[in-house]
Amino acid sequence: MGIFAAGVLFGTAGIKILSSKDAKKAYTHGTTAALRAKDFCMKTVAAVQENAEDIYAEAVHINEERARQEAEQMFSDEDGWDEETVSEGKDDLTETGRS
Numbered sequence: 001m002g003i004f005a006a007g008v009l010f011g012t013a014g015i016k017i018l019s020s021k022d023a024k025k026a027y028t029h030g031t032t033a034a035l036r037a038k039d040f041c042m043k044t045v046a047a048v049q050e051n052a053e054d055i056y057a058e059a060v061h062i063n064e065e066r067a068r069q070e071a072e073q074m075f076s077d078e079d080g081w082d083e084e085t086v087s088e089g090k091d092d093l094t095e096t097g098r099s
Contacts, residue, residue, distance in 0.1 A: 017023060
């Protein structure tokens with residue numbers, strides 16, 4: 001019976017302590033700190049998302065540029081025209097024009 005009475009007394013005292021003005025003030029400050037931490041985390045997440053979007057857009061641009069260059073290279077290889085052939089042709093024209 002003594003243990004039960006001690007439990008009831010401890011529970012009642014605990015409820016009084018937890019519902020006191022000082023406890024409520026501590027809860028309020030704790031909640032305020034949690035909200036500030038949440039805001040900071042959300043700002044950080046937004047910044048990371050923006051950076052990821054920028055990186056993705058740049059990567060897409062680089063891949064498109066590379067594909068364009070490869071297509072140009074394939075086109076010039078198929079026709080037999082490359083920079084060396086074009087420059088040789090210019091030299092031939094220059095020599096022919098001098099004769």
